[in-house]
Amino acid sequence: MAERYLEELTKIHDAVKQDLLGGRINLLLGWEKGHYWWQSRPLFAENEQDLERLTWDSFCAVNLSRYLLEELKDYQKIGVLVKGCDSRSFNRLLQDNMVARQRVVLYGLPCPGMLDYELLTATAEAELESIAEQNGIVVLRSAAGEKTVEREQLLLYKCRDCRYPDPVVYDQLLLAPRGEKEAPERYKSVTKLEEMPADERYTHWEKELSRCLRCYACRQACPYCSCRECFVEQDKPRWQGRAYQESENFLFHLVRAYHGAGRCIDCGECQRACPVNIPLQELNRKLIKDINELYGQFEAGLNADLEPPLLTYKPDDPAAFSEK
């Protein structure tokens, strides 16, 4: 079994229980253990009984803000546990008019970064039985014995270059803040790709995108994908061909990424949700990097009052065309 952050969980539990029973919220969005010990899935708690399943551990990667889109149709007032990325997702939804601030209570959980099960097993080099964590160290227990690894080495890809582990918007902060972090390697893969010759780069993406099943899990997980009807499903016009082929896969992924230009909060849920491990975050990060270079530093989701860069302009903006 994974170690639960028992002390923290008690704090969280007490805080939300009071609000749920007291009627401040009608539903709590949290996490509960899934089928496997290394899965923590969304919990939809309406009552005290449901709340008993609440968990808080190193596998609570799922972005809960995204679930507000559906749940707000059925519940008047919803409490959500938000990590740094979930809170910036909430700002994304708020700025896009998808949620009403006064109908949501945000419980802020500064986040230590979530662990990557695939990385854990790969590191253990055997089927894992359980893990234990202490002071930034993870003990991997398997049939092959115990192995001790630094926690930082085992983080999900999306967590490795996280700059804002602390929620940027909340009603109650339940845990101690961890402070902003540097992310020096955030654009490393993007830069590597940029340096390739065009044809090689195309071949790279051709290979990656050829795996795409067009299951649209990336879209479902994404806080910036909040359209009522996504372009891929429209018939009039039919933007996206239904055929399962390279050209259409490129179209989908380029347009998906482009729709996040200036809006993507870089939570990495798209990539985490992808069943075939397409490095989708690089497409999003490429856009973030370019927009920052061209139009000034901007982190989407930090402040819902700042207009996304593609909705505004300056008369003397630079351009990326061969003629300036």
Place this chain on the structure above:
Amino acid sequence: MPRTGVFICHCGTNIAGTVDIARAIDASRNFPGVVHADEYRYLCSEMGQDLIKNAINENNLDRVVVGTCSPRMHEGTFRKAAAEAGLNPYMLEVANIREHCSWVHRDIEEGTPKAIALLRAAAAKVALNDPLDSPELEVEKRALVIGGGIAGIQAAIDIAEAGYVVDVVEREPSIGGRMAQLEKTFPTLDCSACILTPKMVEAAQHPNINLITYSEVEEVKGFVGQFDVKIKMKARSIDPVKCTGCGVCYEKCPAKAPSEFEMGMTKRKAIYVPFPQAVPNVPVIDRENCLYFKKGRCQICAKECPPQAVDYEQQDQIIERRYGAIIVATGFDQLDPSSYGEYGYGQHPDILTALEFERLFNASGPTGGKVVRLSDGKPPKKVVFIQCIGSRDKARGMNYCSKICCMFTAKQAILLKEKVPDAKSYVFYIDVRTAGKGYEEFQRRAAEEYDVAYLRGQVGKIFPEGDHLVVHGVDSLSGKVVDIKADMVVLAAASIARADAPEVGRIVGINSDSYHFFNEAHPKLKPVETHTAGVFIAGACQAPKDIPDTVAQAGAAAVKAIGLLSKDVLKGEACTAIVNQAECSGCLYCEAVCPYNAINHIEIEERYHEEMHKRTVAEVNPSLCQGCGSCSVACRSGSINLKGFTNEQILAEVDAICLQR
């Protein structure tokens, strides 16, 4: 299935010389939906148009493609012809096979396939055309002018003369604005009041003009032709019908306050008219300084007023009125130079701004028209004028040139010499800018005939020494540092936008530049229009400008307003954006990019899980939309589309052009 007719014009040999018409006709017959194809030597001629009309009727065509010259040339002609044959005029598309094909390609082999591709694209597009209507809206035949300075007065007179009713809203108790504060005007040295007062009186007496003074515009709703405006009339405390303007009230009033009109250099009474020629000549009570309003005692004015016009009970009033057009002419302010420590403005009575100095010449001004030092009442013998205070200053002031200072400084130096013949003027300048009729000659007269010393350079410090002010500056042309023992210093402070210009812009719905001057719709071709149809700008609220330019611009704005009011109904743009509200998720990115404020949001109700839910969606006002289509790109789900250039149509054109070479 569409029934499209294709008509190809030879344009003499202009098209037929480079495009094989027969081949193009053959190809056109095979385009999807095309049931008829024909050609003619000059399709735009009457005979050519008849050919199209007859074919529409005979073949029951429901849409038309013409392969002709540019749509910018004859699209209107052919749309009209289609309409005469009973089609909606927007069921026609033009393939530009002349300017974009036959004229730029060398021979038949090059021109023909391209012409066919362009015709195929037009046929693919027209198959998706829908009938469109231009929105029609009635025009309220009344104009609103905001601001009663020379710009507002001129615009109002011009509109009134054209036969339309116009309301002028002025914030101050009297119209007149900045020009009323001036003694003389350059370059003719006309007395400002002598040319302005008749205009003020004309405005007041014109049957088509209503002056609404001591009032402010609070809210503007609606759109071109139908602006619904709320105007707040501040309580004047005087019944304007009874008041005869005799002036007894302000003679007797015991309470005083700094005079705004005299730039605070002298005092006025709590009941006052701002200046003797005020229009209307009806005083107001400044309730903040009135003893009765402050302490509940006094009422001398009411007791003394012969027609008993004083009314302490008067309340602010809101007027609600509809206007067809609005002219914004709210003028400018003068920068307060106190932030420039080196000039010592505000710390010495003989360091003045130009507007303050101007008042010294005026017979009703603070010195009764005597040009004297405020410190000791002696006439100044040496006056230093400093240019570009806060102008051309990107570090601490405004990056722009205020345009009028070079000229008013020359004027003031000349006036000074006339009032104080033994006075000597010095002007510190960076560049002398005198573009304007008679301006250069005027400035040269100052230098040559009035002995004004122009020093190219700036001033680093001013400090008092005995009775004098030492001006420490530099003359860059001689490369010498100079110290001038002056009696008075006049600062040409920058002309800046009114402090509340952003607020006015927000209320009226027009945007401003980074200095808060209102933006014209096009810097060259639409100098008085704004991005909000039906709202025009005039005068120094757009940028610093002198009186001739202001009056010219006011006339231009008036003509635009008259042109609008002369129509009974307005025909709007037919190709406007439209929202699919079932799909719209309400993110309102479209609203953010719309340059015309044509997109609003509304709440709609929707059934979900047996319950009604409210939801925000975007809505387009077709009267305001100009059809740029920027919103349709900001919308990720394509829920807002542009009629006439829909997503479907453009994709169909792309497909048609690419599919066959």
Place this chain on the structure above:
Amino acid sequence: MSTALNNNADGWDPLIVAFCCNWCSYAGGDLAGTSRMSYPANVKVIRVPCSGRLNPMFVLRAFQRGADGVLVAGCHPGDCHYSTGNYHSRRRLSSFKRLVEFAGFEPERFEVRWISSSEGDKFAEEMEAITGKIKALGPNRKMRDARWQNVT
């Protein structure tokens, strides 16, 4: 490239789609015609009201359907008929251009130009230039829809 195309480079002639705004660039194209300038017929113009109308998806569609190059032309920044359309398109298309390059397109395949209605000569020159660049690059196979390969 995994997709083999039937058209070999010998008989190949590039197809270039140019989206032109109605008020400046399309009119610039008209002027090029009126002045009897000449440029290659490879360029086919689609008229849009404003470069701000240009949805990047139109560009991708053109590549899917076999365009070898795409050009967007609009009024010079500051001169937009709708005042702000090209300011928006400058930001949108700059980030989009970088994105398609990141996907592996050569920079020359997608370009944006500001051409005023008085710049007939510039219009013709730009059409000539982009055609030359695309000819040098050869046919575009990237993102091309395999189903359209047999089209003549």
Place this chain on the structure above:
Amino acid sequence: MATSSKTRLVEEMQKQSGQDPNGCFQCAKCSAACPVTAAMDLLPHQVIRYLQLGLEEELANSKTPWVCASCFTCAARCPRDLDLARMMEGVRLVMLRRREGNKFGPADLTPEQLAKLPQQALVSGFRKYNK
């Protein structure tokens, strides 16, 4: 950008100071504000003018850059947001380096000297006398 016609001195000065003399429109406010013009042979605005025109030799012979007290009044007053004091420092540095070249470096000093001399003096010395 048009190709620059700036001389080496101006380019080096610009690199050192981050200030472009072409931003100046010669209003001469700096000269009017400067407290030490009495001791100068060229007025401050003239120094910028010379930089604009690339009059290197004349500048090299001028006392003004050396008289400048770096009081920054010119920078505080400049309406074009230029920092003339920095430009002056840039001119001085370029001149010094040209004149003095690699006069001495860390290797020329004994360990005792290096230990004894204040850090600031060392840094300043190397900046001036070591390219």
